[in-house]
Amino acid sequence: MTIDSLAIRRRDGVLEVLDQTLLPGEERWVAVRDSATMIMLIQRLSVRGAPLIGVAAALALAVEAENNVGKGALRHKAHELRNARPTAVNLMHAMDRMIRVLGQGKAAIVAEAEAIYDEDVNLCRDMAERAAAFLNEGDGVLTHCNTGGLATAGVGTALGAIRAAWESGKKIHVYVDETRPLLQGARLTAWELAKLGIPHTLICDNMAANLMRSGKVNQVIVGADRIALNGDVANKVGTYGLSVLAHHHKVPFTVVAPSTTLDPDCPSGSEIPIEERNGEEVRAGKAPASVNVWNPAFDVAPRELITRIVLEDRVL
Protein backbone atom coordinates (compact mmCIF):
# COMPACT_ATOMS: atom_id res chain seq x y z
CA MET A 1 0.00 0.00 0.00
CA THR A 2 1.14 3.56 -0.70
CA ILE A 3 1.76 5.77 2.32
CA ASP A 4 2.12 9.29 0.98
CA SER A 5 0.63 12.25 2.85
CA LEU A 6 1.79 15.78 3.58
CA ALA A 7 3.60 14.70 6.75
CA ILE A 8 4.28 10.95 6.52
CA ARG A 9 5.28 8.68 3.62
CA ARG A 10 6.96 5.43 2.66
CA ARG A 11 9.72 5.69 0.05
CA ASP A 12 11.49 2.58 -1.22
CA GLY A 13 10.14 0.68 1.76
CA VAL A 14 11.44 3.24 4.29
CA LEU A 15 9.00 5.10 6.58
CA GLU A 16 9.71 8.84 6.61
CA VAL A 17 8.18 11.80 8.43
CA LEU A 18 8.44 15.50 7.70
CA ASP A 19 10.24 17.26 10.56
CA GLN A 20 7.58 19.84 11.42
CA THR A 21 9.84 21.73 13.82
CA LEU A 22 11.77 23.01 10.78
CA LEU A 23 8.75 24.29 8.84
CA PRO A 24 8.19 26.58 7.07
CA GLY A 25 11.89 27.30 6.52
CA GLU A 26 12.95 23.79 5.56
CA GLU A 27 11.16 20.65 4.37
CA ARG A 28 13.31 17.85 5.73
CA TRP A 29 12.16 14.21 5.72
CA VAL A 30 13.50 11.96 8.45
CA ALA A 31 13.74 8.16 8.09
CA VAL A 32 12.14 6.17 10.92
CA ARG A 33 13.70 2.71 11.27
CA ASP A 34 12.56 1.94 14.81
CA SER A 35 9.94 2.92 17.36
CA ALA A 36 12.42 4.72 19.64
CA THR A 37 13.10 7.22 16.85
CA MET A 38 9.37 7.77 16.38
CA ILE A 39 8.90 8.36 20.12
CA MET A 40 11.66 10.94 20.06
CA LEU A 41 10.11 12.61 16.99
CA ILE A 42 6.67 12.67 18.62
CA GLN A 43 7.96 14.07 21.89
CA ARG A 44 9.89 16.87 20.23
CA LEU A 45 6.85 17.61 18.03
CA SER A 46 8.56 16.82 14.74
CA VAL A 47 5.45 14.66 14.33
CA ARG A 48 2.36 16.23 15.92
CA GLY A 49 -1.40 16.47 15.59
CA ALA A 50 -3.59 14.04 17.49
CA PRO A 51 -4.68 11.88 14.52
CA LEU A 52 -1.22 11.87 12.94
CA ILE A 53 0.61 10.70 16.05
CA GLY A 54 -1.74 7.73 16.29
CA VAL A 55 -1.11 6.83 12.63
CA ALA A 56 2.64 7.44 12.91
CA ALA A 57 3.00 5.32 16.04
CA ALA A 58 1.13 2.43 14.40
CA LEU A 59 3.33 2.61 11.30
CA ALA A 60 6.46 2.72 13.47
CA LEU A 61 5.37 -0.43 15.27
CA ALA A 62 4.80 -2.05 11.86
CA VAL A 63 8.42 -1.21 10.98
CA GLU A 64 9.52 -3.08 14.10
CA ALA A 65 7.37 -6.08 13.09
CA GLU A 66 8.89 -6.03 9.60
CA ASN A 67 12.28 -6.15 11.28
CA ASN A 68 11.15 -9.44 12.86
CA VAL A 69 11.09 -8.14 16.42
CA GLY A 70 9.50 -10.76 18.69
CA LYS A 71 5.99 -10.48 20.13
CA GLY A 72 7.07 -9.68 23.69
CA ALA A 73 9.40 -6.92 22.57
CA LEU A 74 6.74 -5.59 20.20
CA ARG A 75 4.29 -5.42 23.07
CA HIS A 76 6.82 -3.48 25.14
CA LYS A 77 7.51 -1.07 22.27
CA ALA A 78 3.78 -0.65 21.67
CA HIS A 79 3.33 0.46 25.27
CA GLU A 80 6.26 2.86 24.99
CA LEU A 81 4.73 4.38 21.87
CA ARG A 82 1.34 4.55 23.57
CA ASN A 83 2.86 6.63 26.37
CA ALA A 84 4.82 9.00 24.14
CA ARG A 85 2.41 11.87 24.87
CA PRO A 86 -0.41 11.86 27.43
CA THR A 87 -3.25 14.06 26.18
CA ALA A 88 -4.32 12.99 22.68
CA VAL A 89 -6.33 9.80 22.91
CA ASN A 90 -6.05 8.82 19.22
CA LEU A 91 -2.57 7.55 20.03
CA MET A 92 -3.91 5.25 22.74
CA HIS A 93 -6.71 4.01 20.48
CA ALA A 94 -4.31 3.29 17.63
CA MET A 95 -1.87 1.42 19.85
CA ASP A 96 -4.64 -0.58 21.52
CA ARG A 97 -5.68 -1.74 18.04
CA MET A 98 -2.10 -2.68 17.23
CA ILE A 99 -1.64 -4.53 20.52
CA ARG A 100 -4.70 -6.67 19.75
CA VAL A 101 -3.12 -8.05 16.53
CA LEU A 102 0.41 -8.59 17.84
CA GLY A 103 -0.18 -12.34 18.00
CA GLN A 104 -1.30 -12.59 14.37
CA GLY A 105 2.06 -12.27 12.67
CA LYS A 106 3.98 -9.70 10.70
CA ALA A 107 1.58 -9.33 7.79
CA ALA A 108 -1.41 -8.75 10.06
CA ILE A 109 0.50 -6.14 12.07
CA VAL A 110 1.54 -4.23 8.96
CA ALA A 111 -1.97 -4.48 7.54
CA GLU A 112 -3.46 -3.08 10.76
CA ALA A 113 -1.11 -0.08 10.72
CA GLU A 114 -1.95 0.57 7.08
CA ALA A 115 -5.64 0.28 7.87
CA ILE A 116 -5.26 2.91 10.60
CA TYR A 117 -3.55 5.21 8.09
CA ASP A 118 -6.16 4.56 5.43
CA GLU A 119 -9.06 5.01 7.80
CA ASP A 120 -7.71 8.37 8.97
CA VAL A 121 -7.60 9.57 5.37
CA ASN A 122 -11.25 8.61 5.01
CA LEU A 123 -12.27 10.05 8.39
CA CYS A 124 -10.69 13.36 7.39
CA ARG A 125 -12.52 13.46 4.07
CA ASP A 126 -15.86 12.68 5.69
CA MET A 127 -15.63 15.10 8.60
CA ALA A 128 -14.24 17.88 6.40
CA GLU A 129 -17.24 17.61 4.10
CA ARG A 130 -19.67 17.42 6.98
CA ALA A 131 -18.15 20.41 8.81
CA ALA A 132 -17.76 22.50 5.64
CA ALA A 133 -21.55 22.76 5.49
CA PHE A 134 -21.41 25.04 8.54
CA LEU A 135 -19.08 27.52 6.80
CA ASN A 136 -20.77 30.11 4.62
CA GLU A 137 -19.83 32.34 1.73
CA GLY A 138 -18.11 35.45 3.07
CA ASP A 139 -17.29 34.03 6.49
CA GLY A 140 -14.29 35.18 8.49
CA VAL A 141 -13.05 31.98 10.13
CA LEU A 142 -10.67 31.94 13.06
CA THR A 143 -8.66 28.77 13.65
CA HIS A 144 -6.10 27.79 16.25
CA CYS A 145 -2.99 25.58 16.09
CA ASN A 146 -2.66 23.32 13.03
CA THR A 147 -5.35 20.85 12.11
CA GLY A 148 -4.59 20.21 8.46
CA GLY A 149 -2.63 17.76 6.37
CA LEU A 150 0.26 18.10 8.79
CA ALA A 151 -1.87 16.97 11.74
CA THR A 152 -3.50 13.93 10.14
CA ALA A 153 -2.95 11.39 7.39
CA GLY A 154 -5.58 13.14 5.26
CA VAL A 155 -6.83 16.67 4.61
CA GLY A 156 -7.13 17.42 8.30
CA THR A 157 -9.93 18.15 10.74
CA ALA A 158 -10.83 21.85 11.20
CA LEU A 159 -8.47 22.94 8.44
CA GLY A 160 -9.83 20.13 6.28
CA ALA A 161 -13.29 21.66 6.71
CA ILE A 162 -11.94 25.07 5.70
CA ARG A 163 -10.33 23.50 2.64
CA ALA A 164 -13.50 21.64 1.68
CA ALA A 165 -15.56 24.84 2.03
CA TRP A 166 -13.06 26.77 -0.11
CA GLU A 167 -12.88 24.05 -2.76
CA SER A 168 -16.67 23.95 -2.94
CA GLY A 169 -16.49 27.59 -4.07
CA LYS A 170 -17.27 29.48 -0.84
CA LYS A 171 -15.19 32.64 -0.55
CA ILE A 172 -13.92 32.69 3.03
CA HIS A 173 -11.07 34.42 4.81
CA VAL A 174 -9.11 32.53 7.43
CA TYR A 175 -7.61 34.20 10.50
CA VAL A 176 -4.76 32.13 11.89
CA ASP A 177 -3.87 32.32 15.60
CA GLU A 178 -0.10 32.04 15.77
CA THR A 179 -0.51 29.57 18.69
CA ARG A 180 2.20 30.19 21.20
CA PRO A 181 4.53 28.84 22.38
CA LEU A 182 5.40 26.64 19.39
CA LEU A 183 3.69 28.69 16.70
CA GLN A 184 1.90 25.84 14.93
CA GLY A 185 -0.48 28.43 13.48
CA ALA A 186 2.20 30.82 12.25
CA ARG A 187 4.55 28.11 11.02
CA LEU A 188 2.29 25.28 9.86
CA THR A 189 -1.25 26.50 9.22
CA ALA A 190 -0.05 29.60 7.34
CA TRP A 191 2.23 27.32 5.28
CA GLU A 192 -0.62 24.94 4.44
CA LEU A 193 -3.04 27.74 3.58
CA ALA A 194 -0.47 29.36 1.28
CA LYS A 195 0.02 26.02 -0.49
CA LEU A 196 -3.75 25.71 -0.89
CA GLY A 197 -4.16 29.31 -2.07
CA ILE A 198 -6.75 30.13 0.61
CA PRO A 199 -6.69 33.81 1.74
CA HIS A 200 -5.51 34.17 5.30
CA THR A 201 -4.21 36.63 7.89
CA LEU A 202 -1.93 35.80 10.79
CA ILE A 203 -2.61 37.26 14.25
CA CYS A 204 -1.16 36.86 17.72
CA ASP A 205 -3.34 34.80 20.05
CA ASN A 206 -4.10 37.87 22.17
CA MET A 207 -5.71 39.66 19.19
CA ALA A 208 -8.53 37.11 18.74
CA ALA A 209 -10.95 38.92 21.07
CA ASN A 210 -10.43 42.20 19.26
CA LEU A 211 -11.00 40.45 15.93
CA MET A 212 -14.28 38.95 17.13
CA ARG A 213 -15.50 42.31 18.39
CA SER A 214 -14.59 43.93 15.06
CA GLY A 215 -16.94 41.54 13.30
CA LYS A 216 -14.18 40.30 11.00
CA VAL A 217 -14.54 36.81 12.46
CA ASN A 218 -17.94 35.13 12.64
CA GLN A 219 -16.81 31.50 13.03
CA VAL A 220 -14.26 29.75 15.21
CA ILE A 221 -13.25 26.25 14.16
CA VAL A 222 -10.72 24.03 15.92
CA GLY A 223 -9.67 20.40 16.24
CA ALA A 224 -9.50 18.23 19.35
CA ASP A 225 -7.00 16.03 21.14
CA ARG A 226 -9.54 14.25 23.32
CA ILE A 227 -13.29 14.53 23.79
CA ALA A 228 -14.76 13.38 27.11
CA LEU A 229 -18.06 11.57 27.45
CA ASN A 230 -19.85 14.75 28.56
CA GLY A 231 -18.63 16.66 25.49
CA ASP A 232 -15.76 18.60 27.09
CA VAL A 233 -12.95 19.01 24.55
CA ALA A 234 -9.21 19.03 25.26
CA ASN A 235 -7.24 20.80 22.57
CA LYS A 236 -4.14 22.98 22.10
CA VAL A 237 -3.70 25.51 24.90
CA GLY A 238 -5.64 28.66 24.08
CA THR A 239 -8.73 26.76 22.93
CA TYR A 240 -10.53 27.25 26.23
CA GLY A 241 -9.98 31.02 26.11
CA LEU A 242 -11.23 31.12 22.52
CA SER A 243 -14.38 29.26 23.57
CA VAL A 244 -15.07 31.88 26.27
CA LEU A 245 -14.41 34.74 23.85
CA ALA A 246 -16.58 33.18 21.13
CA HIS A 247 -19.40 32.70 23.63
CA HIS A 248 -19.14 36.34 24.75
CA HIS A 249 -19.25 37.56 21.13
CA LYS A 250 -21.96 35.09 20.09
CA VAL A 251 -19.67 33.54 17.49
CA PRO A 252 -20.33 29.84 16.75
CA PHE A 253 -17.57 27.58 18.05
CA THR A 254 -17.15 24.38 16.04
CA VAL A 255 -14.93 21.42 16.94
CA VAL A 256 -14.02 19.01 14.12
CA ALA A 257 -12.53 15.68 15.13
CA PRO A 258 -12.65 12.02 14.18
CA SER A 259 -14.49 9.62 16.46
CA THR A 260 -11.07 8.22 17.41
CA THR A 261 -10.81 11.38 19.55
CA LEU A 262 -13.74 10.32 21.74
CA ASP A 263 -12.72 8.78 25.06
CA PRO A 264 -15.49 6.70 26.63
CA ASP A 265 -13.31 6.21 29.71
CA CYS A 266 -13.19 9.94 30.44
CA PRO A 267 -16.42 11.17 32.09
CA SER A 268 -15.47 14.86 31.80
CA GLY A 269 -12.67 17.22 30.86
CA SER A 270 -11.29 17.35 34.38
CA GLU A 271 -10.18 13.70 34.02
CA ILE A 272 -8.14 14.38 30.86
CA PRO A 273 -4.41 14.45 31.66
CA ILE A 274 -2.86 17.72 30.49
CA GLU A 275 0.75 17.51 29.38
CA GLU A 276 3.01 20.20 30.84
CA ARG A 277 6.04 20.88 28.70
CA ASN A 278 9.44 22.45 29.27
CA GLY A 279 9.44 26.15 30.15
CA GLU A 280 12.18 26.74 27.61
CA GLU A 281 9.52 26.56 24.89
CA VAL A 282 8.06 29.77 26.34
CA ARG A 283 11.30 31.50 27.33
CA ALA A 284 12.71 30.86 23.85
CA GLY A 285 15.84 32.87 24.58
CA LYS A 286 13.83 36.07 25.10
CA ALA A 287 12.76 35.99 28.76
CA PRO A 288 15.22 35.92 31.66
CA ALA A 289 16.82 32.46 31.59
CA SER A 290 15.87 31.75 35.20
CA VAL A 291 12.22 32.77 34.99
CA ASN A 292 9.64 30.30 36.29
CA VAL A 293 7.21 29.23 33.54
CA TRP A 294 3.83 27.49 33.44
CA ASN A 295 3.55 25.70 30.10
CA PRO A 296 0.51 23.43 29.76
CA ALA A 297 0.30 22.16 26.18
CA PHE A 298 -3.49 21.83 26.23
CA ASP A 299 -6.60 23.11 27.91
CA VAL A 300 -10.24 22.06 28.03
CA ALA A 301 -13.20 23.84 26.45
CA PRO A 302 -16.36 22.89 28.35
CA ARG A 303 -19.34 21.54 26.42
CA GLU A 304 -21.53 24.53 27.28
CA LEU A 305 -19.25 26.87 25.32
CA ILE A 306 -19.09 24.62 22.25
CA THR A 307 -21.71 25.13 19.55
CA ARG A 308 -21.18 21.77 17.86
CA ILE A 309 -18.77 18.88 17.53
CA VAL A 310 -18.53 17.50 14.00
CA LEU A 311 -17.41 13.87 13.71
CA GLU A 312 -17.02 11.94 10.46
CA ASP A 313 -20.51 10.46 10.71
CA ARG A 314 -22.56 12.81 12.87
CA VAL A 315 -22.80 16.19 14.56
CA LEU A 316 -23.02 16.38 18.34
Add this chain to the structure above:
Amino acid sequence: MTIDSLAIRRRDGVLEVLDQTLLPGEERWVAVRDSATMIMLIQRLSVRGAPLIGVAAALALAVEAENNVGKGALRHKAHELRNARPTAVNLMHAMDRMIRVLGQGKAAIVAEAEAIYDEDVNLCRDMAERAAAFLNEGDGVLTHCNTGGLATAGVGTALGAIRAAWESGKKIHVYVDETRPLLQGARLTAWELAKLGIPHTLICDNMAANLMRSGKVNQVIVGADRIALNGDVANKVGTYGLSVLAHHHKVPFTVVAPSTTLDPDCPSGSEIPIEERNGEEVRAGKAPASVNVWNPAFDVAPRELITRIVLEDRVL
Protein backbone atom coordinates in the same frame (compact mmCIF):
# COMPACT_ATOMS: atom_id res chain seq x y z
CA MET B 1 17.66 68.47 38.94
CA THR B 2 18.60 64.82 38.94
CA ILE B 3 16.99 62.66 36.26
CA ASP B 4 17.70 59.07 37.24
CA SER B 5 15.07 56.36 36.79
CA LEU B 6 15.12 52.77 35.66
CA ALA B 7 14.72 53.76 31.99
CA ILE B 8 15.81 57.40 31.62
CA ARG B 9 18.61 59.43 33.20
CA ARG B 10 20.88 62.43 32.78
CA ARG B 11 24.60 61.79 33.17
CA ASP B 12 27.11 64.64 32.95
CA GLY B 13 24.42 66.76 31.36
CA VAL B 14 23.61 64.17 28.66
CA LEU B 15 20.10 62.68 28.42
CA GLU B 16 20.22 58.87 28.12
CA VAL B 17 17.58 56.18 27.74
CA LEU B 18 17.82 52.45 28.31
CA ASP B 19 17.28 50.61 25.00
CA GLN B 20 14.39 48.38 26.07
CA THR B 21 14.47 46.35 22.86
CA LEU B 22 17.70 44.74 24.12
CA LEU B 23 16.39 43.71 27.56
CA PRO B 24 16.80 41.44 29.42
CA GLY B 25 19.92 40.29 27.59
CA GLU B 26 21.75 43.62 27.55
CA GLU B 27 21.44 46.92 29.45
CA ARG B 28 22.59 49.51 26.95
CA TRP B 29 22.09 53.25 27.54
CA VAL B 30 21.71 55.43 24.45
CA ALA B 31 22.53 59.15 24.45
CA VAL B 32 19.77 61.42 23.12
CA ARG B 33 21.16 64.69 21.76
CA ASP B 34 18.17 65.73 19.64
CA SER B 35 14.44 65.15 19.26
CA ALA B 36 14.79 63.17 16.02
CA THR B 37 16.75 60.50 17.90
CA MET B 38 14.07 60.35 20.59
CA ILE B 39 11.33 59.97 17.96
CA MET B 40 13.23 57.07 16.41
CA LEU B 41 13.73 55.47 19.84
CA ILE B 42 10.04 55.87 20.68
CA GLN B 43 8.88 54.46 17.35
CA ARG B 44 11.10 51.38 17.59
CA LEU B 45 10.00 50.92 21.23
CA SER B 46 13.44 51.40 22.74
CA VAL B 47 11.52 53.87 24.88
CA ARG B 48 7.95 52.73 25.58
CA GLY B 49 5.19 52.87 28.16
CA ALA B 50 2.58 55.60 27.92
CA PRO B 51 3.79 57.75 30.84
CA LEU B 52 7.47 57.32 29.95
CA ILE B 53 7.13 58.40 26.33
CA GLY B 54 5.47 61.64 27.48
CA VAL B 55 8.30 62.31 29.94
CA ALA B 56 10.99 61.29 27.44
CA ALA B 57 9.58 63.48 24.67
CA ALA B 58 9.44 66.49 27.00
CA LEU B 59 13.05 65.96 28.09
CA ALA B 60 14.14 65.57 24.46
CA LEU B 61 12.54 68.90 23.59
CA ALA B 62 14.36 70.44 26.57
CA VAL B 63 17.63 69.17 25.07
CA GLU B 64 16.79 71.04 21.86
CA ALA B 65 16.07 74.21 23.86
CA GLU B 66 19.39 73.87 25.67
CA ASN B 67 21.02 73.67 22.25
CA ASN B 68 19.51 77.12 21.58
CA VAL B 69 17.14 75.98 18.86
CA GLY B 70 14.78 78.83 17.96
CA LYS B 71 11.15 79.00 18.98
CA GLY B 72 9.71 78.21 15.55
CA ALA B 73 11.91 75.16 15.12
CA LEU B 74 11.14 74.06 18.68
CA ARG B 75 7.44 74.26 17.94
CA HIS B 76 7.94 72.12 14.83
CA LYS B 77 9.97 69.54 16.76
CA ALA B 78 7.38 69.53 19.54
CA HIS B 79 4.70 68.60 17.03
CA GLU B 80 6.89 65.89 15.52
CA LEU B 81 7.44 64.42 18.99
CA ARG B 82 3.73 64.71 19.74
CA ASN B 83 2.96 62.57 16.68
CA ALA B 84 5.62 59.90 17.32
CA ARG B 85 2.97 57.37 18.34
CA PRO B 86 -0.79 57.79 18.06
CA THR B 87 -2.48 55.88 20.87
CA ALA B 88 -1.07 56.92 24.25
CA VAL B 89 -2.42 60.33 25.17
CA ASN B 90 0.18 61.13 27.86
CA LEU B 91 2.54 62.04 25.02
CA MET B 92 0.08 64.58 23.64
CA HIS B 93 -0.58 66.04 27.09
CA ALA B 94 3.13 66.38 27.84
CA MET B 95 3.87 68.04 24.51
CA ASP B 96 0.91 70.41 24.84
CA ARG B 97 2.36 71.55 28.16
CA MET B 98 5.76 72.04 26.55
CA ILE B 99 4.29 73.97 23.62
CA ARG B 100 2.62 76.39 26.03
CA VAL B 101 5.98 77.45 27.54
CA LEU B 102 8.00 77.66 24.31
CA GLY B 103 7.85 81.47 24.40
CA GLN B 104 9.21 81.69 27.95
CA GLY B 105 12.86 80.94 27.21
CA LYS B 106 15.26 78.09 27.69
CA ALA B 107 15.16 77.89 31.49
CA ALA B 108 11.36 77.70 31.55
CA ILE B 109 11.33 75.00 28.89
CA VAL B 110 13.84 72.87 30.77
CA ALA B 111 11.98 73.44 34.03
CA GLU B 112 8.70 72.34 32.48
CA ALA B 113 10.23 69.09 31.18
CA GLU B 114 11.75 68.42 34.59
CA ALA B 115 8.40 69.14 36.22
CA ILE B 116 6.73 66.59 33.94
CA TYR B 117 9.36 64.02 34.96
CA ASP B 118 9.04 64.86 38.62
CA GLU B 119 5.26 64.83 38.58
CA ASP B 120 5.23 61.38 36.94
CA VAL B 121 7.40 60.04 39.76
CA ASN B 122 4.88 61.38 42.27
CA LEU B 123 1.85 60.21 40.28
CA CYS B 124 3.32 56.70 40.22
CA ARG B 125 3.92 56.68 43.95
CA ASP B 126 0.42 57.90 44.73
CA MET B 127 -1.46 55.57 42.38
CA ALA B 128 0.66 52.57 43.35
CA GLU B 129 -0.24 53.09 47.01
CA ARG B 130 -3.90 53.66 46.21
CA ALA B 131 -4.15 50.59 43.97
CA ALA B 132 -2.13 48.35 46.30
CA ALA B 133 -5.02 48.51 48.76
CA PHE B 134 -7.03 46.33 46.35
CA LEU B 135 -4.41 43.56 46.39
CA ASN B 136 -4.69 41.10 49.24
CA GLU B 137 -2.43 38.66 51.03
CA GLY B 138 -2.25 35.44 49.05
CA ASP B 139 -3.56 36.87 45.79
CA GLY B 140 -2.58 35.47 42.42
CA VAL B 141 -2.25 38.56 40.24
CA LEU B 142 -2.19 38.46 36.46
CA THR B 143 -0.64 41.39 34.64
CA HIS B 144 -0.12 42.19 30.97
CA CYS B 145 2.64 44.03 29.12
CA ASN B 146 5.03 46.12 31.22
CA THR B 147 3.77 48.85 33.52
CA GLY B 148 6.68 49.25 35.88
CA GLY B 149 9.76 51.39 36.23
CA LEU B 150 10.49 50.83 32.56
CA ALA B 151 7.14 52.30 31.51
CA THR B 152 7.18 55.44 33.65
CA ALA B 153 9.57 57.81 35.37
CA GLY B 154 8.65 56.27 38.73
CA VAL B 155 7.68 52.89 40.17
CA GLY B 156 5.10 52.31 37.47
CA THR B 157 1.33 51.98 37.29
CA ALA B 158 -0.06 48.42 37.64
CA LEU B 159 3.36 46.98 38.40
CA GLY B 160 3.94 49.85 40.83
CA ALA B 161 0.80 48.73 42.68
CA ILE B 162 2.10 45.15 42.78
CA ARG B 163 5.41 46.42 44.13
CA ALA B 164 3.71 48.58 46.76
CA ALA B 165 1.55 45.65 47.89
CA TRP B 166 4.59 43.38 48.11
CA GLU B 167 6.66 45.95 49.98
CA SER B 168 3.84 46.45 52.46
CA GLY B 169 4.26 42.78 53.36
CA LYS B 170 1.47 41.13 51.38
CA LYS B 171 2.54 37.76 49.98
CA ILE B 172 1.36 37.71 46.40
CA HIS B 173 2.28 35.75 43.31
CA VAL B 174 2.42 37.49 39.96
CA TYR B 175 1.53 35.77 36.69
CA VAL B 176 3.12 37.55 33.75
CA ASP B 177 1.52 37.41 30.30
CA GLU B 178 4.39 37.29 27.84
CA THR B 179 2.53 39.88 25.69
CA ARG B 180 3.06 39.05 22.06
CA PRO B 181 4.30 40.17 19.67
CA LEU B 182 7.06 42.15 21.38
CA LEU B 183 7.13 40.23 24.65
CA GLN B 184 7.15 43.18 27.03
CA GLY B 185 5.89 40.82 29.74
CA ALA B 186 8.48 38.10 29.16
CA ARG B 187 11.37 40.49 28.57
CA LEU B 188 10.62 43.51 30.75
CA THR B 189 8.13 42.66 33.49
CA ALA B 190 9.87 39.38 34.35
CA TRP B 191 13.16 41.31 34.49
CA GLU B 192 11.73 43.96 36.81
CA LEU B 193 10.05 41.42 39.08
CA ALA B 194 13.29 39.43 39.37
CA LYS B 195 15.15 42.62 40.34
CA LEU B 196 12.47 43.35 42.96
CA GLY B 197 12.47 39.77 44.30
CA ILE B 198 8.71 39.35 43.80
CA PRO B 199 7.66 35.74 43.02
CA HIS B 200 6.35 35.37 39.49
CA THR B 201 5.51 32.89 36.75
CA LEU B 202 5.60 33.55 33.03
CA ILE B 203 2.79 32.31 30.79
CA CYS B 204 1.83 32.68 27.14
CA ASP B 205 -1.08 35.06 26.55
CA ASN B 206 -3.30 32.17 25.47
CA MET B 207 -2.93 30.47 28.88
CA ALA B 208 -4.58 33.28 30.87
CA ALA B 209 -8.10 31.85 30.60
CA ASN B 210 -6.94 28.47 31.83
CA LEU B 211 -5.15 30.15 34.74
CA MET B 212 -8.29 32.05 35.75
CA ARG B 213 -10.37 28.89 35.65
CA SER B 214 -7.81 27.06 37.76
CA GLY B 215 -8.29 29.63 40.52
CA LYS B 216 -4.59 30.48 40.58
CA VAL B 217 -5.38 34.03 39.50
CA ASN B 218 -7.96 36.09 41.39
CA GLN B 219 -6.92 39.58 40.25
CA VAL B 220 -6.08 41.12 36.89
CA ILE B 221 -4.26 44.44 36.96
CA VAL B 222 -3.12 46.41 33.92
CA GLY B 223 -2.09 49.92 32.88
CA ALA B 224 -3.62 52.17 30.24
CA ASP B 225 -2.54 54.16 27.22
CA ARG B 226 -5.66 56.29 27.00
CA ILE B 227 -8.91 56.44 28.94
CA ALA B 228 -11.96 57.86 27.18
CA LEU B 229 -14.55 60.05 28.87
CA ASN B 230 -16.98 57.16 29.23
CA GLY B 231 -14.36 54.96 30.97
CA ASP B 232 -13.31 52.80 28.02
CA VAL B 233 -9.60 51.97 28.30
CA ALA B 234 -7.11 51.57 25.45
CA ASN B 235 -4.11 49.50 26.44
CA LYS B 236 -1.66 46.96 24.97
CA VAL B 237 -3.31 44.50 22.60
CA GLY B 238 -4.67 41.57 24.57
CA THR B 239 -6.16 43.75 27.29
CA TYR B 240 -9.65 43.59 25.82
CA GLY B 241 -9.57 39.79 25.72
CA LEU B 242 -8.35 39.68 29.32
CA SER B 243 -11.25 41.92 30.36
CA VAL B 244 -13.73 39.50 28.76
CA LEU B 245 -12.05 36.49 30.37
CA ALA B 246 -11.91 38.18 33.79
CA HIS B 247 -15.60 39.07 33.55
CA HIS B 248 -16.46 35.46 32.63
CA HIS B 249 -14.47 34.12 35.60
CA LYS B 250 -15.69 36.86 38.00
CA VAL B 251 -12.11 38.03 38.55
CA PRO B 252 -11.78 41.76 39.42
CA PHE B 253 -10.16 43.75 36.61
CA THR B 254 -8.25 46.81 37.80
CA VAL B 255 -6.73 49.52 35.61
CA VAL B 256 -4.04 51.70 37.17
CA ALA B 257 -3.11 54.90 35.34
CA PRO B 258 -2.22 58.51 36.01
CA SER B 259 -4.81 61.19 35.27
CA THR B 260 -2.55 62.23 32.36
CA THR B 261 -4.02 59.15 30.65
CA LEU B 262 -7.54 60.61 30.66
CA ASP B 263 -8.61 62.14 27.37
CA PRO B 264 -11.52 64.56 27.76
CA ASP B 265 -11.65 64.93 23.97
CA CYS B 266 -12.42 61.24 23.46
CA PRO B 267 -16.06 60.43 24.20
CA SER B 268 -15.56 56.65 24.00
CA GLY B 269 -13.05 53.96 23.09
CA SER B 270 -14.15 53.80 19.49
CA GLU B 271 -12.68 57.28 18.93
CA ILE B 272 -9.22 56.27 20.21
CA PRO B 273 -6.80 55.82 17.28
CA ILE B 274 -5.23 52.36 17.38
CA GLU B 275 -1.70 52.11 16.03
CA GLU B 276 -1.14 49.25 13.60
CA ARG B 277 2.48 48.16 13.45
CA ASN B 278 4.60 46.24 10.97
CA GLY B 279 3.65 42.60 10.43
CA GLU B 280 7.29 41.61 10.75
CA GLU B 281 6.91 41.97 14.53
CA VAL B 282 4.52 39.01 14.41
CA ARG B 283 6.25 36.96 11.71
CA ALA B 284 9.56 37.33 13.55
CA GLY B 285 11.33 35.01 11.14
CA LYS B 286 9.07 32.09 12.07
CA ALA B 287 6.02 32.42 9.84
CA PRO B 288 6.17 32.33 6.04
CA ALA B 289 7.85 35.59 4.98
CA SER B 290 4.97 36.52 2.70
CA VAL B 291 2.12 35.91 5.14
CA ASN B 292 -0.42 38.70 5.61
CA VAL B 293 -0.52 39.93 9.23
CA TRP B 294 -2.90 42.04 11.33
CA ASN B 295 -0.88 43.71 14.06
CA PRO B 296 -2.79 46.28 16.11
CA ALA B 297 -0.60 47.42 19.01
CA PHE B 298 -3.56 48.18 21.28
CA ASP B 299 -7.16 47.33 21.91
CA VAL B 300 -9.96 48.78 24.02
CA ALA B 301 -11.50 47.29 27.15
CA PRO B 302 -15.02 48.65 27.55
CA ARG B 303 -16.01 50.26 30.85
CA GLU B 304 -18.59 47.56 31.65
CA LEU B 305 -15.85 44.91 31.87
CA ILE B 306 -13.60 47.01 34.10
CA THR B 307 -14.06 46.71 37.87
CA ARG B 308 -12.22 49.91 38.73
CA ILE B 309 -9.81 52.50 37.40
CA VAL B 310 -7.32 53.71 40.00
CA LEU B 311 -5.86 57.18 39.39
CA GLU B 312 -3.35 58.93 41.64
CA ASP B 313 -6.06 60.79 43.53
CA ARG B 314 -9.25 58.77 43.17
CA VAL B 315 -10.86 55.51 42.13
CA LEU B 316 -13.38 55.50 39.29
